[in-house]
Amino acid sequence: MEVPSFLQPQVKQQSQSVYVHSIFQHSKLLGASKTIWWPNTDPRTVVLFIPGNPGLSEFYIPFLSALYQQSSHTCILAQSHLGHTEEATAFVYDLTAQVFAAIEAFDALTQTYPAMKFIVIGHSVGSWIALQVLKARPSEVHSLFLLFPTITNILDTPNGRSFFRAFRPPFPYIISRSSLLLHPFYPRILPVLFPEWPRAQLDVLLRLLRSPSCIEACLSMAHEEMNSIRKLDINLLKTHKHRIHMHFAETDGWVGDNKDLILRSFKADIGSVKVVHGDHGIPHAFCINHSQELADQCARWMSE
Structure with a gap:
């Protein structure tokens, strides 16, 4: 299974697999990110997917594989966050670096597949990063899908407040190092704590919990999200309202009352x-x- 020149295949793929595990080499200051590629020999639409936090693209394999099967003439690149996987070496993994990494991946796609429709999909904080890609490349992003978007006042949400109190620095470092003591118990503990999780998703979580550096990167980035993602960029949303699609949960502890704030910001333009x-x-x-x-x-x- 071929991959574009800007990706390095990570492992030998099984013949029945529809996707390729790969590595994206960023600029020297950023390092590399883990990616997953769904190819197409005759693409007309190219999707860049940006995960939430933890930013592990493997969590989204069922979702993106299902989307891939329903979307003909589409190729998909899912990009894990810098520092959130051991497969790729990242030199920085703060929120600004994640934005630059997403823009670099988007640029690689647009340069490799000119004249295509480009869709950026973001989940949770990935929605905020997706908006930064739109801001940086407004003429090239055709549509933006924001899934459960945490794009404003994360610290003021129920989950945000709880997280911020529990994981103040230096607790991310302490917790990540303490996780080493639990390594032998994870295979037994996780199925009990998350009995509804499929085995494949538990395996992704297990790989994360066995890496102190990745745990620290996820927790540190989450703390930065609380401090940095505060004011809603209303002008950006209103300027590009015809390209934006949003999916909200009925109840979401990471979004809270911000859903009403986001929707009110469009006022008369909400129909767009x-x-x-x-x-x-x-x-x-x-x-x-x-x-x-x-x-x-x-x-x-996408069909619309």
Whole structure:
């Protein structure tokens, strides 16, 4: 299975696999990121997917594979966050670096596949990063799909407040190093704590928990999100309202009352933004057990 020249295949792929695990080499200051590539020999649409936090593209394999199967003439690149996987060496992994990494991946796609439609999909904080890609490359992003978007006042949400109190620095470092003591117990603990999780998703979480550096990167980035993502960029949303699609949960501890704030910011223009509210009771962490429903929704948006 071929990959574009800007990707390095990571491992030998199984013949029945529709995707390729790969590495994207960024500029020297950033290092590399883990990626997954869904190819197409006759693409007309190119999708860049940006995950939430933890930013592990493997969590989204069921979702993106389902979307890929429904979307003909489409290729997809899922990019893990810098520092969140051991497969790729990152030199920095703060929020600004994640934005630059996403822009570099988007630029590689546009240079390799000119004259295509480019869709950027972001989940949770990945939605905020996706908006920064749109801001940097406004003439090249055709559509933006924001899934459970945490794009403003994360610290003022129920989950944000709880997280901020529990994981103040230096706790990310302490917790990441303390995780080493639990390594022998993770295979038994995780199925008990998350009995509804599929085995493949538990394996992704297990790989994360066995890497102190990745745990620290995820927790540090989350703390930075609380401090940095505060004011809603209303002008950006209103300027590009015809390109934006949003999916909200009925109840979301990471979004809270910000959903109303986001929707009110459009005022009379809300009809220009395609919004879905609480469809099928899908939770914020949709990639665990509700991948098909979100793939169906994104496929409907793409068909429009």
